[in-house]
Amino acid sequence: MRTADKxxxxxxxxxxxxxxxxxxxxxxxxxxxxxxxxxxxIYLYFNNKYDILISLFEEEIGKIIxxxxxxxxxxxxxxxxxxxxxxxxxxxxxxxxxxxxxLQMELRQSNKFMREYxxxxxxxxxxIVSGIVKQGQASGIFRATVLPGVFKRAFFGALDETSRLxxxxxxxxxxxxxxxxxxxxxxxxxxxxPPA
Amino acid sequence: MRTADKxxxxxxxxxxxxxxxxxxxxxxxxxxxxxxxxxxxIYLYFNNKYDILISLFEEEIGKIIxxxxxxxxxxxxxxxxxxxxxxxxxxxxxxxxxxxxxLQMELRQSNKFMREYxxxxxxxxxxIVSGIVKQGQASGIFRATVLPGVFKRAFFGALDETSRLxxxxxxxxxxxxxxxxxxxxxxxxxxxxPPA
DNA sequence: AAAAAATGGCTGAATACTCATTCAGTTTTC
DNA sequence: GAAAACTGAATGAGTATTCAGCCATTTTTT
Numbered sequence: 001m002r003t004a005d006k007x008x009x010x011x012x013x014x015x016x017x018x019x020x021x022x023x024x025x026x027x028x029x030x031x032x033x034x035x036x037x038x039x040x041x042i043y044l045y046f047n048n049k050y051d052i053l054i055s056l057f058e059e060e061i062g063k064i065i066x067x068x069x070x071x072x073x074x075x076x077x078x079x080x081x082x083x084x085x086x087x088x089x090x091x092x093x094x095x096x097x098x099x100x101x102x103l104q105m106e107l108r109q110s111n112k113f114m115r116e117y118x119x120x121x122x123x124x125x126x127x128i129v130s131g132i133v134k135q136g137q138a139s140g141i142f143r144a145t146v147l148p149g150v151f152k153r154a155f156f157g158a159l160d161e162t163s164r165l166x167x168x169x170x171x172x173x174x175x176x177x178x179x180x181x182x183x184x185x186x187x188x189x190x191x192x193x194p195p196a
Numbered sequence: 197m198r199t200a201d202k203x204x205x206x207x208x209x210x211x212x213x214x215x216x217x218x219x220x221x222x223x224x225x226x227x228x229x230x231x232x233x234x235x236x237x238i239y240l241y242f243n244n245k246y247d248i249l250i251s252l253f254e255e256e257i258g259k260i261i262x263x264x265x266x267x268x269x270x271x272x273x274x275x276x277x278x279x280x281x282x283x284x285x286x287x288x289x290x291x292x293x294x295x296x297x298x299l300q301m302e303l304r305q306s307n308k309f310m311r312e313y314x315x316x317x318x319x320x321x322x323x324i325v326s327g328i329v330k331q332g333q334a335s336g337i338f339r340a341t342v343l344p345g346v347f348k349r350a351f352f353g354a355l356d357e358t359s360r361l362x363x364x365x366x367x368x369x370x371x372x373x374x375x376x377x378x379x380x381x382x383x384x385x386x387x388x389x390p391p392a
Numbered sequence: 393a394a395a396a397a398a399t400g401g402c403t404g405a406a407t408a409c410t411c412a413t414t415c416a417g418t419t420t421t422c
Numbered sequence: 423g424a425a426a427a428c429t430g431a432a433t434g435a436g437t438a439t440t441c442a443g444c445c446a447t448t449t450t451t452t
Binding site: 022024104105108109146147149150151153154155156157158159160161162164165171173174178179182183185186187188189190191 | 218220300301304305342343345346347349350351352353354355356357358360361367369370374375378379381382383384385386387
Binding site for chain 4: 027028029039040043048049
């Protein structure tokens, strides 16, 4: 076996290069150099440049989904589950700055310009939030008037925009825990059923 | 007058072309054709391709800021002001789909890859929200514990992510008013001072 | 056990483009 | 008849992808 998991090596290199240069400015030769591999080798593992990006999304978001689902398994209070999701999301984006940049910068474009690609994993990630909302509504803890489909977008949007703040220019004024707490507090006040 | 405001014509054409193809896939010749102008003419009004994008951001966001500030002038209750901001934002994104797509897709990249460009107008737009929050906190209507800098990001992120939903695939299940109302409700519950 | 043959992962220079930008020339304006 | 505005073909830089061959390893032959 000559290959020391070149596939993974190339994905990791691509994360670094895309985060530095953006997808369009990244050259295949840059990724190859970063992965310590020849340009041509990349085409043994991926069909083309887009395919690297799509594989990267699916694989990395897949890992994140597994992580957060594992954390949520241990909890059954939907209020705590939302807090866990928020904190995990921000922590993860902070721990993996380079991946965070790629997701924030390139994921949006991808839906539009890679027509066939449906971002299936990303939808699955968002649906974790609407799942929590539905669970909370079923048990009467959350208001039934809140639309889970609107809530999941708003909640994710708030987290995403907040984490972009640090990724672009880390701001020591707010800690991750503080931001995650504030966002969770705001959304929880907005969704909690009024005391009977 | 041979020029029937070519500058504006080119910007408008660029909005359409960028929204269809994205900045990187858009050719100068596509924009020229759309604006019914020769390729070279574009370089009489803009320095280069990036400059079209940046001018587009500054000018269009500038118009949006004027609009929303005009609406907010008439109101002095910070609660209503937040509702107005949310509704106006979503309405505007819905009315001007093509512009919305360009802002959503390209604005993020721009910060990173046009180093010198600081997105000044965008910051000004966000600061309208933190301004409202500070005003509400000063008058005791809003909790002082909420950080305006976190709140503005979260609020804008929620609106932005929500509007992307329709821009990509219009969903007849939620109206603009309903979504704007839900988001405002959530954030207002999160920021209102508890009744004394 | 040595030599020969086959395998296939890997390489990187060459190809085959695609556009952003320029500028010499044309048309319009005053 | 200058000056200004405009045109669009030509230029040339930049790069995704290909592919003919290399070589470490494994398999077959002697």
